[in-house]
Amino acid sequence: LLHILHRLARDLDLHLGVAHFDHGLRGEVSREEACFVAGLARDLGLPMHRGEGDVRGAARAEKISLQMAARRLRLDFLQRVRRSRAYDRVALGHTADDQVELFFLRLVRGAGTEGLKGMWPRTPQGLVRPLLAVGKAVLLAWLQQEKIPYREDQSNLSRRYLRNRMRLDLVPQLQQDYNPRLKSAVWRLMANLQEDERLLAESTEAAFNSAARRITPDWAALSIPRLLALPPGLQTRLLRRTLGSFLSHQEITSAQAKNLLDLARGEKSGGAMTIGTCQVARAGRELHFFPPLPPPPEPCATLLPQSGMVESPDGWRLEARNLPEPRPEGNPVSPALAWLNGDRLAFPLTLRPLLAGDRFWPEGAGGTKKMQDFLVDAKVPRWLRPHLPVVAGGEGIIWVPGLRLADPVKVTPETSRITELAISPADDRTARVWRLLLAWTSQAALQA
Structure with missing residues (x-):
C-alpha cells in the first residue's frame, strides 16, 4: 500500500x-x-x-x-x-x-x-x-x-x-x-449487502434524529417510548447507531443489543450496563449513553472555617466572601455562584458529597424533603447523583451547586450582609461532572 x-x-x-x-x-x-x-x-x-x-x-x-x-x-x-x-x-x-x-x-x-x-x-x-x-x-x-x-x-x-x-x-x-x-461469490454478496446497508442507514439515521438527542458531545439520550415504537429490526439498528458513536472501534454483538433492549423494557429506572468504552444507564423514560465516569471517591467532609477558599480531596474548590455594598439585585448569573443571607449563615461550612438520609429545604418550597426526592423532581439522572457536591452549614444543606439554594439562607429585604459562595472543579473528574450537570440543567430548562 x-x-x-x-x-x-x-x-x-x-x-x-x-x-x-x-x-x-x-x-x-x-x-x-x-x-x-x-x-x-x-x-x-x-x-x-x-x-x-x-x-x-x-x-x-x-x-x-x-x-x-x-x-x-x-x-x-x-x-x-x-x-x-x-x-x-x-x-x-x-x-x-x-x-x-x-x-x-x-x-x-x-x-x-x-x-x-x-x-x-x-x-x-x-x-x-x-x-x-x-x-x-x-x-x-x-x-x-x-x-x-x-x-x-x-x-x-x-x-x-x-x-x-x-x-x-x-x-x-x-x-x-x-x-x-x-x-x-462472497464479494458479490457483500457488495449487495453494502448497497442494502446504505439504504437502511438512511432509515436508521432518521430514527436517530427523531428519538435521540445530544446533551453534550459525549452524552446522548435515547427516548425509550420512541425506541420501542419502532419495528424490532430498526430498534436494534438504532441501538447500534447510538452506541457505536461512543465505542472505540468495537463491534456490537447481538447479545449486547438484546441486553440494551432488556434495559429499555425494564419496569424500573436506574439500571446500567457497560459495553466497552461506553456506559448505558436507564434514566426515567430515556437511555443515556456516555463514557464511564470514574468511581466517586470515598465520602469526605472538608471544612471552610470562615471566609476564604478551601479545596476538597475529592476535587472541588469552594470560596466564600462577603459582598460589598451596594447589594446586588436579583440572582447570580453563573450557576457556580450562590448569594446567601450572611445573617443566617453559620461557619464552618462543610463541602461534601451526598449522603444517605440527607434532607433539603429548596428555596421556595414549603419545607424539607428527602434529597433523593428533590433530585428526582429536578430530573437529575441517578448515575450522576453520587458525583454531585453539596454545601452544608448550621441549617443542614444550604446549597446544591448548579441546582438550588436552601430556603432558610435565601436573601430577603431584611438581609444586612450577603455572602457569596463560589464552587469550581479542581480536577478532570469534577470538571467533567460539572460540565455534565450544567448541560443537563440547561436542556431541562429549555424543555420546561
Missing part, C-alpha cells in the same frame, strides 16, 4: 506519512518489524510516527480478546496521529481476502447483515481502504515483479486464532469441495 501511494503521490497531490504501532506481543520480532518500517519511511523520505501499547494489559482490563485489544489500541493510535499531525485520512492495507475472512468470521458468530456486509472502503472517521477490491495474490505478485522486499506476520500462520483457521482451513476447504469461485 505504501509503495503504491508513494508512486501516485504526485499525480494525486498526496502528502504522506508512515505510522507503525508495536503491539508488544512478539518480542524481538516486533522490534525488527518496527525498524523495517522505519527504514522504509526513511528511504522514501517520509515522516515516521511510531507507537506502542500494552495489548495484553488492555485485553485483561476490558475482558476482550487479544486481537480485539490490539485492533482497538492500534486504531486509537492511528487516529491520534491523524488528528495531531493534521492528516486527512488513515489509509489501511485491508484486501479483498480480508473481506472474505471477516465474512465467515462474523457468519459463524451469528452476525446480521450489518456485520456480514464487511468493511467499508471509506468511513466517516477518516479511514480509507484503497486495496479492498484487490486480492492478496495480486499484491504479492506485484511486489515480486517490482522486487520490493516485504515482511509477513508469522502470527498469521498460527491456528490458535479463529480468523487464521478461517483463512488456512475453512476457506480452502470450501473452495475445494463446494465452489472454486467462492471468494467471488
Whole structure:
C-alpha cells in the first residue's frame, strides 16, 4: 500500500506519512518489524510516527480478546496521529481476502447483515481502504515483479486464532469441495449487502434524529417510548447507531443489543450496563449513553472555617466572601455562584458529597424533603447523583451547586450582609461532572 501511494503521490497531490504501532506481543520480532518500517519511511523520505501499547494489559482490563485489544489500541493510535499531525485520512492495507475472512468470521458468530456486509472502503472517521477490491495474490505478485522486499506476520500462520483457521482451513476447504469461485461469490454478496446497508442507514439515521438527542458531545439520550415504537429490526439498528458513536472501534454483538433492549423494557429506572468504552444507564423514560465516569471517591467532609477558599480531596474548590455594598439585585448569573443571607449563615461550612438520609429545604418550597426526592423532581439522572457536591452549614444543606439554594439562607429585604459562595472543579473528574450537570440543567430548562 505504501509503495503504491508513494508512486501516485504526485499525480494525486498526496502528502504522506508512515505510522507503525508495536503491539508488544512478539518480542524481538516486533522490534525488527518496527525498524523495517522505519527504514522504509526513511528511504522514501517520509515522516515516521511510531507507537506502542500494552495489548495484553488492555485485553485483561476490558475482558476482550487479544486481537480485539490490539485492533482497538492500534486504531486509537492511528487516529491520534491523524488528528495531531493534521492528516486527512488513515489509509489501511485491508484486501479483498480480508473481506472474505471477516465474512465467515462474523457468519459463524451469528452476525446480521450489518456485520456480514464487511468493511467499508471509506468511513466517516477518516479511514480509507484503497486495496479492498484487490486480492492478496495480486499484491504479492506485484511486489515480486517490482522486487520490493516485504515482511509477513508469522502470527498469521498460527491456528490458535479463529480468523487464521478461517483463512488456512475453512476457506480452502470450501473452495475445494463446494465452489472454486467462492471468494467471488462472497464479494458479490457483500457488495449487495453494502448497497442494502446504505439504504437502511438512511432509515436508521432518521430514527436517530427523531428519538435521540445530544446533551453534550459525549452524552446522548435515547427516548425509550420512541425506541420501542419502532419495528424490532430498526430498534436494534438504532441501538447500534447510538452506541457505536461512543465505542472505540468495537463491534456490537447481538447479545449486547438484546441486553440494551432488556434495559429499555425494564419496569424500573436506574439500571446500567457497560459495553466497552461506553456506559448505558436507564434514566426515567430515556437511555443515556456516555463514557464511564470514574468511581466517586470515598465520602469526605472538608471544612471552610470562615471566609476564604478551601479545596476538597475529592476535587472541588469552594470560596466564600462577603459582598460589598451596594447589594446586588436579583440572582447570580453563573450557576457556580450562590448569594446567601450572611445573617443566617453559620461557619464552618462543610463541602461534601451526598449522603444517605440527607434532607433539603429548596428555596421556595414549603419545607424539607428527602434529597433523593428533590433530585428526582429536578430530573437529575441517578448515575450522576453520587458525583454531585453539596454545601452544608448550621441549617443542614444550604446549597446544591448548579441546582438550588436552601430556603432558610435565601436573601430577603431584611438581609444586612450577603455572602457569596463560589464552587469550581479542581480536577478532570469534577470538571467533567460539572460540565455534565450544567448541560443537563440547561436542556431541562429549555424543555420546561
